[in-house]
Amino acid sequence: MFEAGDLLAFSWYTIRALVVAVVRREISLRESISQLWFMASVTTLPSVLVMIPFGVAVALNVGSLAAQIGAEAYGGAIVAFLIIGQAAPLVCALMIAGVGGSAITADLGSRKIREEIDALEVMGVSTVSRLVVPRVLAAILITVLLGALVMVVGIGASLIFHVYVLDGSPGSFLGTLTQFASVTDFVSAEFKAAVFGLVSAIVASYKGLTVRAGPQGVGNAVNEAVVLAFILVFIANAVISQLFPLFVPAKGEYR
Structure with missing residues (x-):
């Protein structure tokens, strides 16, 4: 419970610092671009x-x-539900948490045990604003962009296999895809991706900044960050899937 409370407090402080940095245009541009590219x-x-x-x-x-x-023509509808609605944002989140998040934890954890974090705080530099905010912003942007990319890749792979292997009709596939999916589904998927990126980056940063026990602690923190991020991402996915339609009514026919 103690660590959960610390994580919630850190999350609130980080989100507030992110909003302030964006509004005041005080984001470290060099660090943000470096993290985006990485x-x-x-x-x-x-x-x-x-x-x-x-x-x-x-x-x-x-x-x-x-x-x-006898429902071969409805392949696009299933793709709309699985890939656009669920798979694309989850795949991006797992990649950000498993690959990007582990790198964030290892980097910040290494800085922590080398006492670079303590040195910044002694100089009066906010660790969250200087190091955490650029990484969180980069994780959100990359997850959103990856979401759009993997949707295209997943739908394209399904379409090609449906047409050239299963001898299906591309017209019926695309017709049911557009019939059973809508802009709302895309917005929902991208919103999920942004939240997943935010959650993964905050968890990774928190674990990195609270490393203990030297280099071995960094390795343990990386493992804990990845597992905790996965759990929170799946919880967030369930919550958003249930609440999003209440605020943005869906127009797709499969609902």
Whole structure:
């Protein structure tokens, strides 16, 4: 409970510092760009490589099941629900938490045990504003951009497999995709991605700044950060999936 309270307090302080930095345009531009480039370079290719087989698996399983009930034309509807609604933001979040988040924890943890964090605080420099905010902002932006990318990759892989392997009609696939999905679904997915990126970066930063017991503590903090971020991401996904339609009514027909 004590650590949970500290994490909540750190989250509130970080979000407030992020909002203030954005409004006042006081974000460390150099650090933010550096973190953006790093996270993009380590997460883009793995996200794409994960979504290609996922899209193929969706098309294969949907095609087999649909053929049994005579609903082959509704492959696009299932893709709309699975890839746009759930898989794309989750894949991005897992990549940010597992790859980007572990790097954030290791970097900040190493700075902590080298007493660089203490030195900044002695000089009156806010650790959160100087180090955490750029990383959180980069995680949010990269997760949102990755969300759009993996949606395209996943849908494209499903479409290609549906047409060239299962001999389906591209017109029916795209027709049901656009019929059962809407802009609201895309907005919901991107909102989830932003929240997942925020959660993952805050957890990673908190674990990095609270490292103890030297280098071994850094390794333990990385493992704890990844596991905790995964758990919180799945909880956030369940909560957003239930609450988002209450505030933004869906127009897609599958709901």
